[in-house]
Amino acid sequence: MVAHHTITGCNLRTGDLLGSGTISGEGDGEAGCLLEATQGGKKAVRFGEDVERTWLEDGDEVVITGHCGDGDVRVGWGSCSGIVVPATDL
Numbered sequence: 001m002v003a004h005h006t007i008t009g010c011n012l013r014t015g016d017l018l019g020s021g022t023i024s025g026e027g028d029g030e031a032g033c034l035l036e037a038t039q040g041g042k043k044a045v046r047f048g049e050d051v052e053r054t055w056l057e058d059g060d061e062v063v064i065t066g067h068c069g070d071g072d073v074r075v076g077w078g079s080c081s082g083i084v085v086p087a088t089d090l
Helices: 001-008
Strands: 045-047 050-052 060-069 075-083
Touching: none
Parallel strands: none
Antiparallel strands: 045 050, 060 075
């Protein structure tokens, strides 16, 4: 990814964020994304007491947070959220 980013002369700078996809574990509850957790939409996942999803739906709010490190030494970017809205007719 770094080679692809820089091969045309684009600067790689401190703070650039490179995504490599989801990082999942091998056990139950360790899926890195909803697609993996639902096995491609075949198995519903429960959120709270009365919400199940196989795919995101209009009106769903997605909140992403992240950090690394333990204890007093942690680095993170806070919280990012968005609401799924209906597709626009073209």
